Amino acid sequence: MSEISDFEARITAALERIGRAVAVAEERAEAATETASDAPVGGIASEEAEAEIARLHDALExxxxxxxxxxxxxxxxxxxxxxxxxALEEEVETLRRQLMDHDREMQKLRHVNTQLRNNNAALRAANAEGVGDAGLIDAGLHAEVEALRVARESDVTELDAILTELRAVVSRHGADEVTDAGPERSPREEY
Known part of the structure; x- marks a missing residue:
C-alpha cells in the first residue's frame, strides 16, 4: 500500500509542477504578446518566448x-x-472446508468411541457375572470395527488437508511437478 501512496504523491507532485509550468508559460506568453505589440515583429523577445514555450511544452510532455x-x-x-x-480468500475457504470435514470426522469418532466404551462396560459386567452374551460380544466387535473405520476416515481427512497444503506450497515455489509423486489423488481414492 505504501508504494501506491508513494506513486499517488509523485503523480500529484508532477501534476502540480505541470500546472505551475503552464501558468508560467501563459504569463510569459501574455507578457511576450504585450511586448511584441510594442516591439518590432520578429524581435529577440518573441524568439525567447517561443523557445521558452517550446521548452515548457517538452517538459510538459x-x-x-x-x-x-x-x-x-x-x-x-x-x-x-x-x-x-x-488467492488468499480461496485458500481461506479451502481451509474452512477442511476444518469442517475434520470436525465432522472427530464428532463421528467421539460418538463411536462412546458406543465402544458402553459396549465394553456391558461386556465386562456380563463377564463378571459369568454370563457370556454373544450379542454383547458381537456388538462390541462391531463398535470396535466402526471405531477403527471412523479413525481411519479421520486420518484420511487429515492427510487430505496436509496434501492440499503441500500442493499449495509447491505451487507457490514454482515447481511444476513433484517427482515420484505420481498422479494427484486423495488417499480416499485408494480404497
Missing amino acids: EEKSANSQLEERVKAIHDRQESHVA
Missing part, C-alpha cells in the same frame, strides 16, 4: 509520460494485490 508510466505501475500493483487477495 515528459511529465505526462512520467505520469502515465506511474499510473500504469499503480494499476499493475493494484491488480497484483487484487489477485493476491483473491
Whole structure:
C-alpha cells in the first residue's frame, strides 16, 4: 500500500509542477504578446518566448509520460494485490472446508468411541457375572470395527488437508511437478 501512496504523491507532485509550468508559460506568453505589440515583429523577445514555450511544452510532455508510466505501475500493483487477495480468500475457504470435514470426522469418532466404551462396560459386567452374551460380544466387535473405520476416515481427512497444503506450497515455489509423486489423488481414492 505504501508504494501506491508513494506513486499517488509523485503523480500529484508532477501534476502540480505541470500546472505551475503552464501558468508560467501563459504569463510569459501574455507578457511576450504585450511586448511584441510594442516591439518590432520578429524581435529577440518573441524568439525567447517561443523557445521558452517550446521548452515548457517538452517538459510538459515528459511529465505526462512520467505520469502515465506511474499510473500504469499503480494499476499493475493494484491488480497484483487484487489477485493476491483473491488467492488468499480461496485458500481461506479451502481451509474452512477442511476444518469442517475434520470436525465432522472427530464428532463421528467421539460418538463411536462412546458406543465402544458402553459396549465394553456391558461386556465386562456380563463377564463378571459369568454370563457370556454373544450379542454383547458381537456388538462390541462391531463398535470396535466402526471405531477403527471412523479413525481411519479421520486420518484420511487429515492427510487430505496436509496434501492440499503441500500442493499449495509447491505451487507457490514454482515447481511444476513433484517427482515420484505420481498422479494427484486423495488417499480416499485408494480404497
